[in-house]
Amino acid sequence: MSQNWWDNAVIYQIYPRSFADSNSDGVGDLNGITGKLDYIADLGVDAIWISPFFVSPMKDFGYDVADYRAVDPIFGTNADFDRLLEQAHARGLKVLIDMVLAHCSDQHPWFVESRTSRDNPKADWFYWLDPKEDATEPNNWMSFFGGRTWTWDTARQQYYFHNFLPSQPNLNLSNPVVLDAMIDTCRFWLDKGVDGFRLDAIHTAKLDNDWTDNRPRPRTDGIRPEREFDYQAQDSAQLNQPSIQILSARLRELVDGYGDRFLMGELDGEDAVAVSKTFTEPGRLHSTYNFNLLRMEGSTVAEVREIIGDLARNFNDSNAISVAWSNHDIARVYDRMKRRIDVPEAYADDFAHMLFQLSTSLIGSTCVYQGEELGLDDADRLTRDQLQDPWGVARYSETFKGRDTCRTPMPWTQDQPNTGFSGDDLVESWLPIDERHKSKGGLDQQGKQGSMFERNKGHLSWRREQPALTHNGQIQLIDGGDNVIAFNRLSHDQSDTMLCLFNFSSQTQSVEGVDIPPWSSAFR
Numbered sequence: 001m002s003q004n005w006w007d008n009a010v011i012y013q014i015y016p017r018s019f020a021d022s023n024s025d026g027v028g029d030l031n032g033i034t035g036k037l038d039y040i041a042d043l044g045v046d047a048i049w050i051s052p053f054f055v056s057p058m059k060d061f062g063y064d065v066a067d068y069r070a071v072d073p074i075f076g077t078n079a080d081f082d083r084l085l086e087q088a089h090a091r092g093l094k095v096l097i098d099m100v101l102a103h104c105s106d107q108h109p110w111f112v113e114s115r116t117s118r119d120n121p122k123a124d125w126f127y128w129l130d131p132k133e134d135a136t137e138p139n140n141w142m143s144f145f146g147g148r149t150w151t152w153d154t155a156r157q158q159y160y161f162h163n164f165l166p167s168q169p170n171l172n173l174s175n176p177v178v179l180d181a182m183i184d185t186c187r188f189w190l191d192k193g194v195d196g197f198r199l200d201a202i203h204t205a206k207l208d209n210d211w212t213d214n215r216p217r218p219r220t221d222g223i224r225p226e227r228e229f230d231y232q233a234q235d236s237a238q239l240n241q242p243s244i245q246i247l248s249a250r251l252r253e254l255v256d257g258y259g260d261r262f263l264m265g266e267l268d269g270e271d272a273v274a275v276s277k278t279f280t281e282p283g284r285l286h287s288t289y290n291f292n293l294l295r296m297e298g299s300t301v302a303e304v305r306e307i308i309g310d311l312a313r314n315f316n317d318s319n320a321i322s323v324a325w326s327n328h329d330i331a332r333v334y335d336r337m338k339r340r341i342d343v344p345e346a347y348a349d350d351f352a353h354m355l356f357q358l359s360t361s362l363i364g365s366t367c368v369y370q371g372e373e374l375g376l377d378d379a380d381r382l383t384r385d386q387l388q389d390p391w392g393v394a395r396y397s398e399t400f401k402g403r404d405t406c407r408t409p410m411p412w413t414q415d416q417p418n419t420g421f422s423g424d425d426l427v428e429s430w431l432p433i434d435e436r437h438k439s440k441g442g443l444d445q446q447g448k449q450g451s452m453f454e455r456n457k458g459h460l461s462w463r464r465e466q467p468a469l470t471h472n473g474q475i476q477l478i479d480g481g482d483n484v485i486a487f488n489r490l491s492h493d494q495s496d497t498m499l500c501l502f503n504f505s506s507q508t509q510s511v512e513g514v515d516i517p518p519w520s521s522a523f524r
């Protein structure tokens with residue numbers, strides 16, 4: 001099996017609004033990222049993935065694209081992107097960009113034209129359906145962000161379909177002209193030299209005309225789900241339809257023409273493993289982004305072990321999987337994990353470091369979210385009136401504050417105004433910087449012996465030299481007792497092995513003759 005650069009890569013996810021603000025307008029930008037490439041390269045990751053920075057009305061903060069070929073002025077210019085790419089490559093960093101192919105913005109000229117009439121040239125670029133006889137929606141599907149997947153348009157006297165916000169209409173990718181247009185968009189960025197794509201919510205792309213109603217999700221525990229969306233079983237035609245593989249195949253054909261470009265699909269489903277396998281059959285995507293560690297309620301040690309076992313059973317040797325423990329859509333990892341695992345405060349940093357080591361010791365690639373390297377807490381002290389995420393704003397509850405708590409600006413250094421995010425104290429950043437983050441700035445931690453940054457950097461630098469962890473291969477779980485996650489990592493040809501041990505308790509544990517200090521890992 002030949003090794004691709006992404007097979008066991010560590011990919012650093014950047015949420016551009018919140019990373020670094022070079023022009024002090026309160027919002028992060030591309031030049032801000034370029035200014036921090038030395039920091040990222042120093043951490044020792046292989047690649048960066050930048051969340052969308054294209055022209056957008058920002059209803060979903062960039063995941064609603066109005067021009068796929070232009071950088072939004074708030075983030076800079078196309079020339080800024082070219083410079084970022086060149087500077088990243090000069091430091092040996094690969095660059096993945098986030099392509100949103102399933103839907104665009106309702107401000108995109110395609111949709112603006114499409115909604116004007118039933119017979120304009122773009123009339124069938126989106127899914128327009130007539131109401132039922134009684135004027136109600138064409139089917140019973142619910143949107144991820146609440147409410148129906150249907151919005152009525154007065155000009156056309158029809159409903160249009162959207163899996164997310166009403167301002168994010170699904171593209172009609174069953175129309176070959178639309179499919180070609182999206183492939184051309186990808187080609188545009190490949191020609192610039194990007195190293196691949198994170199494919200946003202690819203399981204929600206629609207390439208067919210099956211509108212079968214969803215069934216109610218069977219509920220055995222009697223508990224009502226928090227979201228309307230979760231009342232329905234997702235096994236009819238809303239998500240993960242076989243026709244999406246037409247898109248996967250087209251994308252693969254495209255990137256194969258460039259060589260060495262990576263396709264990582266974000267998806268989920270009733271049976272995420274089965275879906276991931278379908279998406280990564282030969283001639284399709286290289287990898288899919290796995291959600292199993294991204295549970296809102298956190299996971300117990302036993303559950304983490306189960307998730308790892310599941311990865312091993314299904315993806316050993318193929319490595320066609322990308323894991324993540326944090327991202328821009330969910331509360332930060334340490335806080336989520338502490339909901340289920342009782343970590344004494346004195347060990348908080350050790351715990352954070354151990355989770356970082358664990359997630360970068362699995363098979364496949366690992367996505368690390370900005371700030372994870374610093375051990376940032378979730379910014380859960382945001383008040384309701386500070387929230388910006390449309391989902392959080394609309395659906396706020398005791399238990400759901402939306403996605404802003406992981407999106408607050410990165411802290412850089414206490415020596416500068418605004419902790420170095422904007423470099424100007426008069427500027428109010430789009431979300432406030434969390435008070436607890438101010439003493440954890442990235443530049444302040446960099447070079448400081450024993451800091452979380454240096455510990456994680458040290459681990460990545462050691463990891464790079466370990467063929468057992470970086471040459472594809474397998475995970476073989478072994479019994480380490482209730483409090484230890486224990487497995488062997490094997491390189492693909494099995495000539496290298498590494499015993500990986502993670503102690504989730506305050507007592508030293510011993511496995512296979514190796515002592516593991518409290519809340520620490522051991523590798524042999």
Ligand code: BGC
Nearest residue numbers: 060063100164200201266329
């Ligand atoms: C992204 C979200 C976004 C959604 C719709 C995702 O899964 O990660 O941030 O809101 O797709 O584009």
